[in-house]
Amino acid sequence: MNASPAIVVTSIFPPSPALREIAKEAAAAGYELIVIGDANSPPNFDLQPCDYHDLTRQQKSGLRFAELCPTRHYARKNIGYLLAARAGAPLILETDDDNFPHPEFWRARQMQSSVAVLRSAGWVNVYRYFTDANIWPRGLPLDAIHQQPPNLSSSSEEVPCPIQQGLADGNPDVDAIYRITLPLPQKFRRNISVALGSGSWCPFNSQNTTWWPQAYPLLYLPAHCSFRVTDIWRSFVAQRIAWVNDWHLLFHGPDVTQERNPHNLLRDFADEIPGYLQNRAICEALAQLELPRGTTHVADNLRTCYQALVIGGWLPDAELELLEAWLEDLR
Numbered sequence: 001m002n003a004s005p006a007i008v009v010t011s012i013f014p015p016s017p018a019l020r021e022i023a024k025e026a027a028a029a030g031y032e033l034i035v036i037g038d039a040n041s042p043p044n045f046d047l048q049p050c051d052y053h054d055l056t057r058q059q060k061s062g063l064r065f066a067e068l069c070p071t072r073h074y075a076r077k078n079i080g081y082l083l084a085a086r087a088g089a090p091l092i093l094e095t096d097d098d099n100f101p102h103p104e105f106w107r108a109r110q111m112q113s114s115v116a117v118l119r120s121a122g123w124v125n126v127y128r129y130f131t132d133a134n135i136w137p138r139g140l141p142l143d144a145i146h147q148q149p150p151n152l153s154s155s156s157e158e159v160p161c162p163i164q165q166g167l168a169d170g171n172p173d174v175d176a177i178y179r180i181t182l183p184l185p186q187k188f189r190r191n192i193s194v195a196l197g198s199g200s201w202c203p204f205n206s207q208n209t210t211w212w213p214q215a216y217p218l219l220y221l222p223a224h225c226s227f228r229v230t231d232i233w234r235s236f237v238a239q240r241i242a243w244v245n246d247w248h249l250l251f252h253g254p255d256v257t258q259e260r261n262p263h264n265l266l267r268d269f270a271d272e273i274p275g276y277l278q279n280r281a282i283c284e285a286l287a288q289l290e291l292p293r294g295t296t297h298v299a300d301n302l303r304t305c306y307q308a309l310v311i312g313g314w315l316p317d318a319e320l321e322l323l324e325a326w327l328e329d330l331r
Helices: 017-028 055-059 064-068 074-086 176-181 213-219 230-244 265-287 295-311 318-330
Strands: 006-010 032-036 051-053 092-095 099-101 112-118 157-160 163-170 193-196 208-211 249-258
Touching: 006 017, 006 074, 017 032, 017 099, 032 074, 051 055, 051 074, 055 064, 064 074, 064 318, 074 092, 074 213, 074 230, 074 318, 092 213, 176 265, 208 213, 213 230, 213 295, 213 318, 230 249, 230 265, 230 295, 265 295, 295 318
Parallel strands: 006 032, 006 092, 032 051, 112 193, 163 249
Antiparallel strands: 092 208, 099 249, 112 157, 163 208, 193 249
16 A cells, blocks of 8 residues: 655644644545644644654654654654655645645645746745735845845746745744734735746745655754744755755745734744844855755755854754754654
């Protein structure tokens, strides 16, 4: 029997209405739902159908990463990715417990896409292709938020897109500065897709993203940084390694609506400060790396990128030990 594609979620709350809806529809759509708990998750997490892993079950998984990863951190979601990969999932779709899926969320997904492609465009505010509103994705350098993106070509290219980011209506992924100063909710255009190729940067998140197996190593979320930058810094590493393999990062219209869990916006702002100040410098450092081409080099390229983040002072040495545990578990 072929393994099922997986949906991976981490949660510290009792099963939310959105997560109950995902669980109800996932089985019918042929997905295995994996939910990863943490130290502050409720002791009696009751959601069916769902493969729930509390801390005790994670420790017994045989994964070295599960033993070393700090608790009370979003990076424990890595354990869900590893479990899905170990089960042979042909696709990993990650989302969060406050995203309500649209019907098209359950569509068949294809890695090869015929899409307008942007190369060598520098920083791109992809959200502006999906709305005329003054809005930007979390992680975009603040001095780039008013840049108009290049016009898209009217012709499409057939390109491999093993990482695909879907937008979210309602309360989309924006930074704390946006949330404090500008209006929500937001609704995006649906029938648009754009792929970023080499030399085009845009942060992507862990809230509605599809991954194919060749990109699974790039799922790694660093644990020794705040949870408001972990998926953003991951996205920069993933893009840099994608470039040397001629992979493209696809952004497509919204297929979820987020009804955001409670957040302290000033605390979010404080946790995002390293990104506000350093995201551009991180990408400049990554862009200067010499990385070999080919899927056989993805793991070594991942090491090289995270070593650069450690050398730059953005992550501590302890991150490299976790990364090695991640790669060991993947092998």
